[in-house]
Amino acid sequence: MSFAPEVLERLERDAKxxxxxxxxxxxxxLPLLHLVQSEEGHVxxxxxxxxxxxxxxxxxxxxxxxxxYTQYKQQPVGDFHVGVCINSLCAIMGGDQxxxxxxxxxxxxxxxxxxxxxxxxxxxECNAACDYAPVMMVNWExxxxxxxxxxxxxxxxxxxxxxxxxxxxxxxxxxxxQASRVLAGFNDGRAGEGTQAGxxxxxxxxxxxxxxxxxxxxxxxxx
Amino acid sequence: MTTLTPILTKSWDxxxxxxxxxxxxxxxxxxxxxxxxxxxxxxxxxxxDSGLRGRGGAGFPTGMKWGFIPQGDGKPHYLVxxxxxxxxxxxxxxxxxxxxxxxxxxxxxxxxxxxxxxLAFIYVRGEVLHVIRRLxxxxxxxxxxxxxxxxxxxxGYDLELVVHSGAGAYxxxxxxxxxxxxxxxxxxPRLKPPFPAVAGLYGGPTVxxxxxxxASVPSIVANGADWFASMGTExxxxxxxxxxxxxxxxxxxxxxxxxITLRELLDMAGxxxxxxxxxxxTPGGSSTPIFxxxxxxVPLDFESVGxxxxxxxTRALQIFDETVCVVRAVLRWSEFYAHESCGKCTPCRExxxxxxxxxxxxxxxxxxxxxxxxxxxxSDNILGRSFCALGDGATSPVTSSIKYFREEYIRxxxxxxxxxxxxxxxxWAGEK
Numbered sequence: 001m002s003f004a005p006e007v008l009e010r011l012e013r014d015a016k017x018x019x020x021x022x023x024x025x026x027x028x029x030l031p032l033l034h035l036v037q038s039e040e041g042h043v044x045x046x047x048x049x050x051x052x053x054x055x056x057x058x059x060x061x062x063x064x065x066x067x068x069y070t071q072y073k074q075q076p077v078g079d080f081h082v083g084v085c086i087n088s089l090c091a092i093m094g095g096d097q098x099x100x101x102x103x104x105x106x107x108x109x110x111x112x113x114x115x116x117x118x119x120x121x122x123x124x125e126c127n128a129a130c131d132y133a134p135v136m137m138v139n140w141e142x143x144x145x146x147x148x149x150x151x152x153x154x155x156x157x158x159x160x161x162x163x164x165x166x167x168x169x170x171x172x173x174x175x176x177x178q179a180s181r182v183l184a185g186f187n188d189g190r191a192g193e194g195t196q197a198g199x200x201x202x203x204x205x206x207x208x209x210x211x212x213x214x215x216x217x218x219x220x221x222x223x
Numbered sequence: 224m225t226t227l228t229p230i231l232t233k234s235w236d237x238x239x240x241x242x243x244x245x246x247x248x249x250x251x252x253x254x255x256x257x258x259x260x261x262x263x264x265x266x267x268x269x270x271x272d273s274g275l276r277g278r279g280g281a282g283f284p285t286g287m288k289w290g291f292i293p294q295g296d297g298k299p300h301y302l303v304x305x306x307x308x309x310x311x312x313x314x315x316x317x318x319x320x321x322x323x324x325x326x327x328x329x330x331x332x333x334x335x336x337x338x339x340x341x342l343a344f345i346y347v348r349g350e351v352l353h354v355i356r357r358l359x360x361x362x363x364x365x366x367x368x369x370x371x372x373x374x375x376x377x378x379g380y381d382l383e384l385v386v387h388s389g390a391g392a393y394x395x396x397x398x399x400x401x402x403x404x405x406x407x408x409x410x411x412p413r414l415k416p417p418f419p420a421v422a423g424l425y426g427g428p429t430v431x432x433x434x435x436x437x438a439s440v441p442s443i444v445a446n447g448a449d450w451f452a453s454m455g456t457e458x459x460x461x462x463x464x465x466x467x468x469x470x471x472x473x474x475x476x477x478x479x480x481x482x483i484t485l486r487e488l489l490d491m492a493g494x495x496x497x498x499x500x501x502x503x504x505t506p507g508g509s510s511t512p513i514f515x516x517x518x519x520x521v522p523l524d525f526e527s528v529g530x531x532x533x534x535x536x537t538r539a540l541q542i543f544d545e546t547v548c549v550v551r552a553v554l555r556w557s558e559f560y561a562h563e564s565c566g567k568c569t570p571c572r573e574x575x576x577x578x579x580x581x582x583x584x585x586x587x588x589x590x591x592x593x594x595x596x597x598x599x600x601x602s603d604n605i606l607g608r609s610f611c612a613l614g615d616g617a618t619s620p621v622t623s624s625i626k627y628f629r630e631e632y633i634r635x636x637x638x639x640x641x642x643x644x645x646x647x648x649x650x651w652a653g654e655k
Contacts, residue, residue, distance in 0.1 A: 021385050029407035068409040069390035087311050088555035094649035126311040130468035131475045140352040169353035183388040191360035197235045201318040203475030208227040215228035218446035
């Protein structure tokens, strides 16, 4: 185990808290992997060994889980991990062109990071924001209605060290490691930031209000 | 004419809609108080009477699912919310949890109480950071208010609720794969029976329901089963969120009674984008066979969509106009299924791989008409031959596109490549 003692102590404290949420320790494995990823930015051999010890299984069993899930990275990703949706709908609405131009512009391919370690790219599958296609994600925050030009600007801003703001999410995108910690189940206190709903999410509601359409009133007397 | 019925989406335009204060101000957590004063079986009966069917795609009656949980068996029961929304085209649960996480939390508490579970999980996909924050915060706020924890509102009922993030695997939206994932394993489906109601999480009786199903429960408790059943059709009762995406003028979320038609929804959404016409669409995500402009008036309820040869699924209406190459769309979906197949069952693992290879060749204009027969034969060897429905879903776009657009496949061979201009389909087409 090559984690520094103070790191190990912190990880063990957090791991204990995670494991306590579940009736059986192994259920904590996915959050624990997010936790070690929040420490190192990816899941290293040390991280695998830590998780194995924490829940009492072998490193091989942990590795089998790590390789199954695309969010666990076995190679370092950038501080800002940029996803471009290339599932059918986003691809057709322009995601394919965004991917081609962005990948060429940044000079890296799928699941690769720039040499400065700031940006990595991934071809992602449907991220449940189809009404905002073409969609991109940065550290799993939504960037809606993207274009090739906006995508390049986004990466320029990241590399220039500017704060970037998602369309629907926190006021600024946190780092990959910080995001991983939230996925491990540690509330970062930023839930109150950002919009409650994007414009497309509200279209039906707004039309209903303009048209005077409502759900039927319940018959109170019948209860 | 069918009109919209905002219920789940009703509070979404309130800027603080995701807070407990806002939710309570709009009457939230009153249904919980009502429910805790009811015998559990009465709640199960109300959900049965409402006719609510699972909103995650399969449409199984929710109350019946709850009724399968053995009572008085002395075992711990579990409620697991499937918030792994990943079916291509489906984008309703994510905005719901972002705007109104307390509706889900209240639904979880009532549902857990009804099935006598003292531990519940929300299994949310890991790729939606801000939604996870909102859920974590909502759960924390519900604990603070005494809606979750021990002796909830003095009722003597105890519940713990854990928000659990997945890690990027479409298959975990399949309920038994989700359970394996929640137990810390690779997310691979289990053979059924036994069904989760008998042997689910940790081998205990478990109910797994979709976000929208659970979020609908407080409204049923508050307004009554009859109120819910007054909407929709005879066998597909109630309301649902319809998600329009793609080549429509105003894509978005439209909450309506089941049985509304695409023609009606398109009218509301401003029609197909200007200067274009409808070519094909999915009624309920990529795993449901595609429809064409022949199907504009099919009522979007479980029975009618089924009778017309597809499935209502998740009401994920992905709309494609005449600029879109159907072969390209189907290839992309096939690549998705090949990527997401968990590898457990041979027909799905190998079949989706072959789909990908063959469709790539066809799209490049290098196939022959005989390949279409091979694709259909391959589909027969995938459909119904695996543990779960992923492989079945993978066959839907392939077989339905050959059914409606065989000529278009053939044009690829004749043309020696794709006859479509990809740029014409983009959002920014014609801007330069």
